[in-house]
Amino acid sequence: MKIILYDEGTADELDVVEIARYLSRKLGKVKIETRGGPFGLDPTPDSILDFAWKIAATKVQEVNHSIPSELEPLYGEIEYEKRRILGKTQAFGVIYEGFRLRRIFSEGIPEKERSLEFVHLIFTNRLLATWDNSNRRYHLRASIYSIPSVISTTGLIEAPARPREYYLLKPQYERLGKDLAELKEIFKGRFIDYGDSRLTEVAKGYAMQAVFYALVGDPFCEDKGCRLYNAHWQEALIFAQLDSGYEFCPRHTDLLGKGVAAHH
Ligand SMILES: [Zn+2]
Secondary structure: OEEEEEEEOOOOOOOHHHHHHHHHHHHOOOEEEEEOOOOOOOOOHHHHHHHHHHHHOOEOOOOOOOOOOOOOOOHHHHHHHHHHHOOOOOOOOOEEEHHHHHHHHHHOOOHHHOOOOEEEEEEEOOEEEEEEOOOOEEEEEOEEOOOOEEEEHHHHHHOOEOOHHHHHHHHHHHHOOOOHHHHHHHOOOOOOOOOOOOHHHHHHHHHHHHHHHHHHOOOOEOOOOOOOEOOOEHHHHHHHHHHOOOOOOHHHHHHHHOOOOOOO
16 A cells, blocks of 8 residues: 645645655555655646636535536636646635546546556645535535545645634624634633644545545544544544544554555
């Protein structure tokens, strides 16, 4: 097995090399490589334009309207995505349809690396959402486990819900024109925020979820203290990734101890 980590605009907030080292420690004799964006080994102006066009067409315009499959992006949107791919701008406030984005990323994987021997894991700072048919709206996602797997740094911050009291107090702060930084101060430590020094540590657990998805088909664990726990709340995420006092539950510790990855 070989794991390839891609960095799609996360360099300012995430230490991908540190995550690679962590995976290497946990998985033993597994080859790990870190790369830049998932846009092919030898991107050309044409291939970048093609990626930019496709990515621009995956933008979620409204959270309660499913985006059509054949969306013609505007010239300005394509230009923006081109700059984004070339690292000349940051994607803030834009939401992308996660499954389609993952498919576009998969097109950048070299032919010879498209096999089950390879685990492709893309860290992106793009905000991802997937459509939920039960309540007919998009939901933000921290990660999508598939081939390739995608972990969103902004998704880790925005997707799992903050404490209920935070949402109760926020409208009051806004109504009174008070500084939201003050509100964040009250809840300090109880959710992961932008520029949070804990983000790399949290992302290690999500990287392991992607690895377990590739190894056993299931990225998650029921144990609230295990790093494979599928947290829907920030406080649960922080507990599973940082505070539980152990990294993995006995079952997953055992699997790692047996060198499950090395024999894969
Ligand atoms: Zn577990």
